[in-house]
Amino acid sequence: xxxxxxxxxxxxxxxxxxxxxxxxxxxxxxxxxxxxxxxxxxxxxxxxxxxxxxxxxxxxxxxxxxxxxxxxxxxxxxxxxxxxxxxxxxxxxxxxxxxxxxxxxxxxxxxxxxxxxxxxxxxxxxxxxxxxxxxxxxxxxxxxxxxxxxxxxxxxxx
Amino acid sequence: xxxxxxxxxxxxxxxxxxxxxxxxxxxxxxxxxxxxxxxxxxxxxxxxxxxxxxxxxxxxxxxxxxxxxxxxxxxx
Numbered sequence: 001x002x003x004x005x006x007x008x009x010x011x012x013x014x015x016x017x018x019x020x021x022x023x024x025x026x027x028x029x030x031x032x033x034x035x036x037x038x039x040x041x042x043x044x045x046x047x048x049x050x051x052x053x054x055x056x057x058x059x060x061x062x063x064x065x066x067x068x069x070x071x072x073x074x075x076x077x078x079x080x081x082x083x084x085x086x087x088x089x090x091x092x093x094x095x096x097x098x099x100x101x102x103x104x105x106x107x108x109x110x111x112x113x114x115x116x117x118x119x120x121x122x123x124x125x126x127x128x129x130x131x132x133x134x135x136x137x138x139x140x141x142x143x144x145x146x147x148x149x150x151x152x153x154x155x156x157x158x
Numbered sequence: 159x160x161x162x163x164x165x166x167x168x169x170x171x172x173x174x175x176x177x178x179x180x181x182x183x184x185x186x187x188x189x190x191x192x193x194x195x196x197x198x199x200x201x202x203x204x205x206x207x208x209x210x211x212x213x214x215x216x217x218x219x220x221x222x223x224x225x226x227x228x229x230x231x232x233x234x
Contacts, residue, residue: 034192039200041211072223079216086205095205097190121191125201128208135212139219150226 007057015057022050030133034122040129044136051141055148068145071138078135085124085131099123 029036030043089096099106106120106127119126168174182199190198200208 034194034197034201036194037196039194039197072219075216075219079212082209082212086209095202095209097202115193117193121193122197123191123202125190125192125197128201128205129197132208132212136215139215142219143222146222146226 006059011057015053018053019050022046022053026050026133026137030129031126032117032119033129033133034125035117035119040132041136043129044133045140047133047137048140048144052144055144059148068142068149071142071145075135075138075142078131078133078138081131082128082135085128089124097123097125099127 026043026047028043029038029046030040033039033043086095106122106124173179182195182203186195186198186203187193190202192198192202
């Protein structure tokens with residue numbers, strides 16, 4: 001069958017080279033979501049392209065292993081972290097930013113106006129960015145993996 | 159009717175009310191500590207909306223898992 005064909009060595013090597021910049025850029029977009037344009041959704045989508053790229057180049061190796069299970073687990077964890085972060089501020093309102101401007105974790109008081117951008121600001125927003133990034137990354141990767149594994153008809157599903 | 163709508167459409171880029179925009183722009187950075195106003199709106203002021211988006215994504219993945227996920231023994 002055609003889908004069992006392996007990609008050529010060029011594709012594999014370029015995928016391995018591109019893996020590092022894609023990961024770094026995705027993590028940068030997620031972690032700096034409260035300072036620069038981007039955020040959890042965008043960064044998660046960027047990192048999901050890594051899974052798609054690896055799926056194209058290393059199809060046989062990607063089929064093994066329980067990736068579906070771990071991705072659905074991490075997606076659920078991301079959504080649960082988001083909801084629990086929202087509930088933690090319930091003393092004021094749902095989605096109250098209880099960490100901002102408190103000098104605690106991620107609570108550095110930000111100087112008003114233009115500033116160089118400090119990573120430890122933003123309260124719950126960066127944590128929610130991480131949670132949403134995890135969820136979007138796992139969700140989109142899961143969609144790609146499921147569509148790649150699907151074989152129409154009942155003959156010999158993996 | 160359409161002609162009247164075209165004639166009386168209000169100018170692009172000039173919203174009729176700007177109180178909420180001004181509030182976000184002036185107070186967003188001080189209140190949430192995010193340099194990115196969009197993030198402060200999306201994850202703080204309108205967090206419920208983001209929650210809905212995340213839930214929709216989760217539901218979409220769950221639906222795709224249901225349709226394509228497990229082995230279907232009858233061959234569907």
